[in-house]
Amino acid sequence: MINVNSSGESLGARYLAVRQQSLDICEPLEIEDHLVQPMDDASPPKWHLAHVTWFFETFLLKPFVSDYKVYDDAYEVLFNSYYNGVGEQHPRSKRGLLSRPTLVDILDYRRYVDEHMRRLLEGDLDQDRLFRVVLGLHHEQQHQELLYTDIKYNFGNNPLLPPYSEIHGRDRPAGEGRSLDFVAYEGGIYEIGVNPESISGLNFAFDNESPRHEVLVGDFAIADRPATNGEFLAFMNDGGYERPELWLSDAWGLLKRQRPEARWGCPLYWFERDGEWFEYTLRGVEPLAMSNPVCHVSAYEADAFARWKGMRLPTEQEWEVMASDIEIDGNFAESGTLHPGPVPAGRGVQQVFGDVWEWTASSYSAYPGFKPFAGALGEYNGKFMANQLVLRGGSCATPRSHIRRTYRNFFYPKDRWQFSGIRLAAAE
Amino acid sequence: MINVNSSGESLGARYLAVRQQSLDICEPLEIEDHLVQPMDDASPPKWHLAHVTWFFETFLLKPFVSDYKVYDDAYEVLFNSYYNGVGEQHPRSKRGLLSRPTLVDILDYRRYVDEHMRRLLEGDLDQDRLFRVVLGLHHEQQHQELLYTDIKYNFGNNPLLPPYSEIHGRDRPAGEGRSLDFVAYEGGIYEIGVNPESISGLNFAFDNESPRHEVLVGDFAIADRPATNGEFLAFMNDGGYERPELWLSDAWGLLKRQRPEARWGCPLYWFERDGEWFEYTLRGVEPLAMSNPVCHVSAYEADAFARWKGMRLPTEQEWEVMASDIEIDGNFAESGTLHPGPVPAGRGVQQVFGDVWEWTASSYSAYPGFKPFAGALGEYNGKFMANQLVLRGGSCATPRSHIRRTYRNFFYPKDRWQFSGIRLAAAE
Amino acid sequence: MINVNSSGESLGARYLAVRQQSLDICEPLEIEDHLVQPMDDASPPKWHLAHVTWFFETFLLKPFVSDYKVYDDAYEVLFNSYYNGVGEQHPRSKRGLLSRPTLVDILDYRRYVDEHMRRLLEGDLDQDRLFRVVLGLHHEQQHQELLYTDIKYNFGNNPLLPPYSEIHGRDRPAGEGRSLDFVAYEGGIYEIGVNPESISGLNFAFDNESPRHEVLVGDFAIADRPATNGEFLAFMNDGGYERPELWLSDAWGLLKRQRPEARWGCPLYWFERDGEWFEYTLRGVEPLAMSNPVCHVSAYEADAFARWKGMRLPTEQEWEVMASDIEIDGNFAESGTLHPGPVPAGRGVQQVFGDVWEWTASSYSAYPGFKPFAGALGEYNGKFMANQLVLRGGSCATPRSHIRRTYRNFFYPKDRWQFSGIRLAAAE
Amino acid sequence: MINVNSSGESLGARYLAVRQQSLDICEPLEIEDHLVQPMDDASPPKWHLAHVTWFFETFLLKPFVSDYKVYDDAYEVLFNSYYNGVGEQHPRSKRGLLSRPTLVDILDYRRYVDEHMRRLLEGDLDQDRLFRVVLGLHHEQQHQELLYTDIKYNFGNNPLLPPYSEIHGRDRPAGEGRSLDFVAYEGGIYEIGVNPESISGLNFAFDNESPRHEVLVGDFAIADRPATNGEFLAFMNDGGYERPELWLSDAWGLLKRQRPEARWGCPLYWFERDGEWFEYTLRGVEPLAMSNPVCHVSAYEADAFARWKGMRLPTEQEWEVMASDIEIDGNFAESGTLHPGPVPAGRGVQQVFGDVWEWTASSYSAYPGFKPFAGALGEYNGKFMANQLVLRGGSCATPRSHIRRTYRNFFYPKDRWQFSGIRLAAAE
Numbered sequence A, B, C, D: 001m002i003n004v005n006s007s008g009e010s011l012g013a014r015y016l017a018v019r020q021q022s023l024d025i026c027e028p029l030e031i032e033d034h035l036v037q038p039m040d041d042a043s044p045p046k047w048h049l050a051h052v053t054w055f056f057e058t059f060l061l062k063p064f065v066s067d068y069k070v071y072d073d074a075y076e077v078l079f080n081s082y083y084n085g086v087g088e089q090h091p092r093s094k095r096g097l098l099s100r101p102t103l104v105d106i107l108d109y110r111r112y113v114d115e116h117m118r119r120l121l122e123g124d125l126d127q128d129r130l131f132r133v134v135l136g137l138h139h140e141q142q143h144q145e146l147l148y149t150d151i152k153y154n155f156g157n158n159p160l161l162p163p164y165s166e167i168h169g170r171d172r173p174a175g176e177g178r179s180l181d182f183v184a185y186e187g188g189i190y191e192i193g194v195n196p197e198s199i200s201g202l203n204f205a206f207d208n209e210s211p212r213h214e215v216l217v218g219d220f221a222i223a224d225r226p227a228t229n230g231e232f233l234a235f236m237n238d239g240g241y242e243r244p245e246l247w248l249s250d251a252w253g254l255l256k257r258q259r260p261e262a263r264w265g266c267p268l269y270w271f272e273r274d275g276e277w278f279e280y281t282l283r284g285v286e287p288l289a290m291s292n293p294v295c296h297v298s299a300y301e302a303d304a305f306a307r308w309k310g311m312r313l314p315t316e317q318e319w320e321v322m323a324s325d326i327e328i329d330g331n332f333a334e335s336g337t338l339h340p341g342p343v344p345a346g347r348g349v350q351q352v353f354g355d356v357w358e359w360t361a362s363s364y365s366a367y368p369g370f371k372p373f374a375g376a377l378g379e380y381n382g383k384f385m386a387n388q389l390v391l392r393g394g395s396c397a398t399p400r401s402h403i404r405r406t407y408r409n410f411f412y413p414k415d416r417w418q419f420s421g422i423r424l425a426a427a428e
Helices: A011-026 A045-064 A073-078 A092-097 A103-122 A127-157 A229-237 A249-257 A299-308 A316-323 A375-379 B011-026 B045-064 B073-078 B092-097 B103-122 B127-157 B229-237 B249-257 B299-308 B316-323 B375-379 C011-026 C045-064 C073-078 C092-097 C103-122 C127-157 C229-237 C249-257 C299-308 C316-323 C375-379 D011-026 D045-064 D073-078 D092-097 D103-122 D127-157 D229-237 D249-257 D299-308 D316-323 D375-379
Strands: A182-185 A188-192 A213-217 A220-223 A270-273 A276-281 A284-287 A357-363 A389-392 A409-411 B182-185 B188-192 B213-217 B220-223 B270-273 B276-281 B284-287 B357-363 B389-392 B409-411 C182-185 C188-192 C213-217 C220-223 C270-273 C276-281 C284-287 C357-363 C389-392 C409-411 D182-185 D188-192 D213-217 D220-223 D270-273 D276-281 D284-287 D357-363 D389-392 D409-411
Touching: A011 A045, A011 A103, A011 A127, A045 A073, A045 A103, A045 A127, A092 B092, A127 A276, A182 A316, A188 A316, A213 A316, A213 D213, A220 A316, A229 A299, A249 A299, A299 A357, A316 A357, A316 A389, B011 B045, B011 B103, B011 B127, B045 B073, B045 B103, B045 B127, B103 B127, B127 B276, B182 B316, B188 B316, B213 B316, B213 C213, B220 B316, B229 B299, B249 B299, B299 B357, B316 B357, B316 B389, C011 C045, C011 C103, C011 C127, C045 C073, C045 C103, C045 C127, C092 D092, C103 C127, C127 C276, C182 C316, C188 C316, C213 C316, C220 C316, C229 C299, C249 C299, C299 C357, C316 C357, C316 C389, D011 D045, D011 D103, D011 D127, D045 D073, D045 D103, D045 D127, D103 D127, D127 D276, D182 D316, D188 D316, D213 D316, D220 D316, D229 D299, D249 D299, D299 D357, D316 D357, D316 D389
Parallel strands: none
Antiparallel strands: A182 A220, A188 A213, A270 A276, A276 A284, A357 A389, A389 A409, B182 B220, B188 B213, B270 B276, B276 B284, B357 B389, B389 B409, C182 C220, C188 C213, C270 C276, C276 C284, C357 C389, C389 C409, D182 D220, D188 D213, D270 D276, D276 D284, D357 D389, D389 D409
């Protein structure tokens, strides 16, 4: 049956599981925590919960369920993120001002849509509908990661630094650290990306990963683990943030425009107290673990760090070649640690998947022959192909089933609130 | 007993009543409504509830109760509004980001402080302590009015326009309107303000109302009622917002800098639909009542309207002369209408107290011989004596017992979110 | 003859003299110096030269000379400062971008208008025309002072700190300084301002000085000289700029918003080098003369300084009472020093006129019964009656014949680029 | 001799010719025109003339001429553009405020440096010095193009719209237009870029063009001429600027943030009058020539236009493959037209070089193995490799001898003041 995935899970069960997961993430929150928006990029949890619901209502229930009665006309605008093809949008910067609808209202909305979706999923789904359901689930998983990062941004900027999770134990013991080694790959013509025909049924990929195509890659050598907090601290202690020769011009201009109280001098969430370094994690404040992957750095910081090391960031083509025979396993959201952990034992390239998203040197642009999804869904990815960079591999906040070797995440080079880290490549 | 006021109410009972009133105002709110801050000037209700509590803790419990244990050290910064003499302050623009402490935490804080205040009030109070208690209560009453205006600003900017109160009935039937007449006053030397010696026990006035002093006022004539919605609509229909000759230069510059979607073209909370005018009130959306006082106008709009009428705004000296023999009665917060109502029957000057604050032409500055309160409390009023204008008379959101003939409210000429209206004076 | 003033100078001769004076002020400038606009408030000298010419063309030649051919239609917009009643205006902030028309073009424009004005002045002038000519000359004198202040702002912000004038000699020898004494005045009812009927022929005053009216002033005592650089330096050395209790709230907010490189820590144009203080003057950089009047301070700084001294700024009413029997004499633009000088010998209140404009505590507002000039000329003064403060007495950059005891200058409390200083009054 | 180029011109003669060319470009300007800076990106001509001189002084005279006496220490900061390795820089946004040094001073500076350069060029030059001289000349040629674009931006934003050049004749007669055809290229592995070893003597290329490397390009078809004004007008008439589905998200956000008076609705310098379209050119205002290449469009507009056509922008790799056998000839600065002209007769791909820079879809990034120039000169190109896009081919404002097939120009996708146009590629 097409509605059953490789693990034998039915689509209906999958729908319920993914939907429940969003609620589970919010479970430790107070009602107030669902509302705040400490910066334009970080949406309130309540808004995330409503928007992913709006997605199913807008792209499945409204067009395909003939007698479907819209839950609330106002929600069409309030919870539209950026789909101009659907209509107007409540201004992004004002999502945190919506005390109404309340969380209770949003949860009612979710139940209403879930009930109608349940009926829809019980019927036969043609390819288009099936695709939209699966897309909606991957969409919700993306917002699950954003829930973690946005909650962290809220708590990490609250003077009380409240912990989100009480789980202080870690899945792996703190490592001894390991020296940084490079693994060499031979250049040549490789294939990357996804064949669009293979996106069907529960086999999913985003349009931006497609089509599969040949790339010419030179010889390269890539780090066998992400850069660590300790390595990044050495960059800081060597005056990294004060040396213009290490920084891209746009990055240096940004540093010089920042007000003193907001000037970058370390990764986001780090702070020094009495000569010791700490970082805010979703588990609360912890001493900086020197052999853990450095996290919450912008691409600008990643690039400056790489230049200081005499190295560079890999391209996304190199990364995908490297990842092509690595098992998709690692410290994902399901581990519950919600923080990058130490490098595991073992030979070869480690921590490729999970722990931290890895900035690449590649601008986020269309693969040759790229075709956006049809209709308003075409706004999902394509229109963001300007000024952003590709990140690869997923993080400790990414659902395990959401990631692929071909998965292209993208953020602006200045962004730091994602679990973004650094994997170096050797300079040619 | 010094601790009993003119109505025989003990200070302890008065304390409890005022404190309870703040909670009552928030009673119709959802938890989320306590948190939002739709503009820097409008603080979240939760913050108001905590700040007025912080005031008692900071200015009474900490200095005067020897074994008092501070409830939470972090609150000293979080809920300090602007007292540099006390210490650092959480940035005003970020009050709406404090999902923690939660409302529940704040209510616990209130109970803790109230319990300690109860004990303090049971003992003997010297003049200084008594003064601080009374000041704290008037302070809390000011924030009760701000609770109404800030809640209104939140709801009135929410696309759902939720009502705050279900009370649609009004204290007085909608009036027929009445023609605008002017009452003449003879010029001469008058006394205004409050003798500082008379501020003692429960006889309270703010430092900025003091000292009582002579002023020379010319002959003047002042409107016998506030300007109405209907009159203001006539101004609009005559192109009032598009005629630079009616506006102060700073006002016209402001209008021209406003983005189209935010350009002033009517008072705050008004909107037109299908050729009819409506306004958002705390009771929900209502058709514009033409003979009610116009409200939520800036001093810039009041001044332009007056110029269009060939009239002017009164000075605060004229206003106080006019008010000197008017009974302090009217549509205050206790009426529960929470909206200005029609002019009552009766001869002479009407609606001087309550309904709407009345912009004066007077800049907010020190009376001759002004002395601020001692210590950090000196920051209460004096440091705001720049760039603001005086408003007089109280509004439908002001507690009845809070107002005085000498009371000087002050806001920037651009501010519109208070219940601010217009009483005209005849041009000389 | 009406066209001859008290010194027997004909109006035509007066016109030529005032017009020539503007050119003389620009004589030491390079062509480039005529163009720059280092902040929105400081217009390019070329623009000043054109605007004052536009004033005569717009308010005299166009309405009253039947066959007058406008010099260039584009100039109507380019050189209109703020007269909405005349029409559109080139944006103020973009005056410094007008490389065309060139200085040569502007000088041609001046000659053209002067030639037509010569003919008009040769004929009979009715009261209205005469008034407009005299107004135009006072207007040009105001811009002569602005030429000095705007040139100083340009040069004083140029890294090369070029001198404007080579005259390093001073009109008076550097004084020994003199102790600060206060002169007491008895309170009572005084008359201030100008009778509007007396504004006729060559007897001129601005509308904002009118009408003459009674004011009630309490007993007061006012400093017998302006505050000095040495006194202000003592304020600085006592941490004046870092102590919030000394500052108005708006002022302290401004200080905290300023970027570090632009943070106020001394008067404009002061700088420290190797432990010594210097100031840029129109004569170039000079060591700070400790007994000279402090200059280029905002009203915010004047107010903080006064509070630090336990004193206050005088009101404009007090100032005018004090000035009522002081001879209008002093260090004006004609002295050529272009900088405030030391207090002269002599008893009683000194340096009331000339040297530095003196900030008052009075907001700039309408006198009772104020009537603006008729028509578009009504925009000259009245529309600025918001958010500004009155300064009195003229400065070393003011033409001697431009000042009056009743003269009301006005600027925002944050403004520092005028020759603005401080005369203290004793606290009541 | 190494100091003689392929046309037999000595390096000294070349130096003089390039230096003179900068002066020739400024010859039609008034003194004031040399000073204005209508936006941060557009430097004053005077500053350009000084900065290119500073380049020779800083990178040749100071390090290599032992007894060289620096012309003016202040110039080191004033005319340093962005070389942090050299030292501090006068803020870019304040270049237009430097009335001093005057144009006369700058011309003196040029003569002084030229005299010392003449002596240096008469001696033997090692490879490093020779390289720096040649780099300095190419640097000055870049600024010659910027002189044209910045002068145009100044004049084109001046309400008088003054012409820069009186040459209204064109090098080619207005064409009939020609239909848009596509030329197909076969995919495969190609080499692009420049071998760094070949950069020596007078053979010059920038570091960002290096190293030469293999790229894999798919089959592609590219337009045989640039898109025309007429074609772009059709896009506008079809609502192009109002249809979000045509625009990148960042572009649409930019459009929506623009104030009404500055909202993009056509290419820069276009305007409509009485139903006819005109454009400001360096020759003054001209009716829009429909079959000329569209110019002064941002990459955002180019991308939206391409999407509207169902096409795309080429990559820089495709462009270089296409250009590999095209003669470097066309409408360059030397033609004196200073405006893109009609497509010439002839078969095949036309107007590849000259007329308009062609936006590519390629982000400006490092070629594999990229090595910046050594020392502070390494800041020339490399640090700008973020957020910008590559343009190719040169324009009507580019000196003929400055361009190469491998030349990579780069600007932000929002930039419009360069002579930037569009060559379409067929969608795959």
